[in-house]
Amino acid sequence: MKKLLGITLGVLGLGVIGFIALVAYENTIYGESDVANGKQKYVQNCLVCHGERGQGDGLIAATLPKTPVNLHKKFGRLNPVKSGIIGAVLDGRDGGMPAFEGVLTKNDVNDIMAYVLAQNNVTN
Numbered sequence: 001m002k003k004l005l006g007i008t009l010g011v012l013g014l015g016v017i018g019f020i021a022l023v024a025y026e027n028t029i030y031g032e033s034d035v036a037n038g039k040q041k042y043v044q045n046c047l048v049c050h051g052e053r054g055q056g057d058g059l060i061a062a063t064l065p066k067t068p069v070n071l072h073k074k075f076g077r078l079n080p081v082k083s084g085i086i087g088a089v090l091d092g093r094d095g096g097m098p099a100f101e102g103v104l105t106k107n108d109v110n111d112i113m114a115y116v117l118a119q120n121n122v123t124n
């Protein structure tokens, strides 16, 4: 029984370390975020649905099968695995979210995330 507990804790520990390493690694692969590029790409491709500050309240949001996700929350600290979010943007989603494969690069999406987060730190 004790052995089983030890193994379980060991596996959990490795999982936590692996997760932290993944997050640290992901922060390096996309390099410095280019917020100006993020802004341009966001305004061109996302704003109409996700809204000016990414809160999910764009001009045509109400006409879609599902409410566009609040990107400020989605990109925040609770979702640190960037590749998951980037993959979702490139693949699209059934509820009215178009696929951006071939339109945007992974780095573009990374820049968009930085732009949306920066946008929401501004008080107005």
Ligand code: HEC
Binding pocket: 041, 042, 045, 046, 047, 048, 049, 050, 064, 065, 066, 067, 068, 069, 071, 074, 085, 088, 089, 093, 094, 095, 096, 097, 098, 100, 104, 109, 112
């Ligand atoms: C035509 C409207 C529309 C456009 C344009 C659009 N989205 Fe979305 N987006 C949605 C909707 C609707 C959802 C919710 C989809 C669902 O839950 O099925 C969504 C979901 C998402 C999600 C959550 C995906 C998940 O399930 O993890 C992300 C991230 C996202 N959008 C980012 C973006 C980014 C970045 C852009 C611009 C490059 C963009 N969206 C452009 C409508 C849009």
